[in-house]
Amino acid sequence: MLFNSLDFIFFFPIAVIIYYVLSHKHRWAWLLGCSYYFYMQWDITLVLLLITSTLIDYFCGMKMYKSTNQSIRKTYITISVVANLGMLFFFKYLGFFSESISDVMAYFGSTVELDGEGLGFSYGNILLPVGISFYTFQTLSYSIDVFRGKIEPERHLGKYALYVAFFPQLVAGPIERASRLLPQFYKKIELDIPEIRKGIILMSWGFFLKMVVADRLGVYVDHVHGDPSATPGLPLIIGMYLFGFQIYYDFSAYSIIAVGAAKVLGFDLMNNFNRPFYSANSTQFWQRWHRSLMQWLRDYLYKPLTRNLKLSISVSLLLVFFINGLWHGANWTFVVWGLLCAIFLILERATLSFRNKLVDALPFNVSHKMRNILWGAVTISFLCFSLILFRSSSIENAFRYIYHMFHINAFYFNILNDLFEIVLIIICILFVQIVHFYKGNDKIYELFSSNNIAVRWSLYVLFISIMVLFAFNRQNSFIYFQF
Structure with a gap:
């Protein structure tokens, strides 16, 4: 269901x-x-x-x-x-x-x-x-x-x-x-009516993330992945980033609906995402993304590998992310995706001192906050790039996408032939990221509960109107259902 x-x-x-x-x-x-x-x-x-x-x-x-x-x-x-x-x-x-x-x-x-035919099945x-x-x-x-x-x-x-x-x-x-x-x-x-209200608001926010935002981004992403050769260059680069946001909104939508539904029943589930797109580095990203899985891998795989088997951190990370990739799906695309993420994480750790010295050598001062922002942007860009493998049905298709992505021969990006939808996509991403910056998913109800009853009900009506007007009524399955 x-x-x-x-x-x-x-x-x-x-x-x-x-x-x-x-x-x-x-x-x-x-x-x-x-x-x-x-x-x-x-x-x-x-x-x-x-x-x-x-x-x-x-x-x-x-x-x-x-x-x-x-x-x-x-x-x-x-x-x-x-x-x-x-x-x-x-x-x-x-x-x-x-x-x-x-x-x-x-x-x-x-x-x-x-192939199993000898046993009578496929x-x-x-x-x-x-x-x-x-x-x-x-x-x-x-x-x-x-x-x-x-x-x-x-x-x-x-x-x-x-x-x-x-x-x-x-x-x-x-x-x-x-x-x-x-x-x-x-x-x-x-x-507990206040807790039930919080749960319903969390669920509603999840429905918004899924039906208004993630599914809307999915239209553009499906288009570019359907035939990368038909839309080379800029649309594929945009599609690469949009899929990063799509999978984040889609999966965090399911997670927050689950948290909200449990809260309505009086139970507390853990928050599975902690604003991962505001991470300063890859280590921080994986501490904030799909937290329940990453903590599982840390406690039941990474720690035994490093403490009991005395494997090095680099080898342990490669094994953990190999399992992480394989956990996501029975396809070499997921395995390679996981290993790429591990390699980036290892290189990030190994080059930290060198990168800091490089920045210190610049003729102008770069603050610690700005370093975090810049490296965070590099991290998110790499992770979105790696997700091309995650989204592709085969290694060959992923390479085809990457090959055509770097063939920029025009700056045309409105592949949906609907400028309103493109603008709406940008507005949705900006809106959600602003909300996540200040509240995250787990505190979204504070935007409603901190106001008086007139403002609160005005926000409810506005929210319902937006859902009615802009939701995609396609009943798309959540991306992580395939795992």
Whole structure:
């Protein structure tokens, strides 16, 4: 079920009303039922996989907690990790790795085919479960934390199942830790109108980011990526930057709708974005972008690599961003994108002293703030450039886009033949970036709550009018649903 669909517009108010009518001890069951119903709207069989993952990790968590034998504990954490990553590999990566191995073997003259036909199926027919990358990492973090002794296992199977399937953040995060979300299911939540109002404002802002801004940018981006050779030069450069903003607004829109929906129900989810486009460098960007995933990679991959295996920072970063790229999709475009980001981050760290000396040698003074702004612009430009790979369906198509991007033979950019839309795109980006500079996504409700009732309702009416007049009614899926 898409957030930006009529189904959700009917589903969510019913879910909220019945939730607050029910007594506290029965609410978890209602939310679990709503979550499974929400997920089944894509495909009813997907819930079976979700339940399987839930039962495996619940069982392994209890066994690890009850045993003092380290060998037994290692057995059950291995079962959890292998089962979860095994399901993720089968549904998301089996075809990709099989085709890649076949290509490598063919290069060396082998005719062995690993296409699955011998087993009576085609990789293309394997259904990719929506959100599997997100809930797999969420359940893995639970099992690893239980194994490390950081948390006790959740004894209530129903509430653990709700932790795995909680519908606001099930499909595209944020990836919540058990230590943060599970205790909230035991909290006795009262009807809190101011908090509900905050949640609705956050959700509305998310709908605006998605339906008015991100989807509008997507029209231009789809056009230039559809046939780069037809619009060489400046339009491709503009499209490169616009996709950077599109994916940011699109994904942060889902995240803030999830945070708002959870807040309406009385729960707090983490803010997944912290104004990443105002970062001073690449390190800061990755601390602010998709924070729940990057913190997961830091705690469960980067730290073990550097502390336990004693790998260097550079090697660890390459491995982490390789996994980061692969997590995003079963395509070499994502892998190369991840490695490019790692290389830029490594070079940024290695050249910091040299860059500072270079700037100090200039005949005029460059303030620390200006250095941050300039390097921040370089960082965002590089990241938008790297996203050409993210957006392209193949390495070949990405190279084709880059090749034509540098063939500037004119300054024509109005490829939509609609100057009003181009102006509207610029206005939307400027408006959102100004709002993000002062408030970010998570504090957007302060723009409304800090005013008196007359101003507040005037803003509500203005906002609704803008949504009605300028929203794209295409019910586009969120970009991160494919991961």
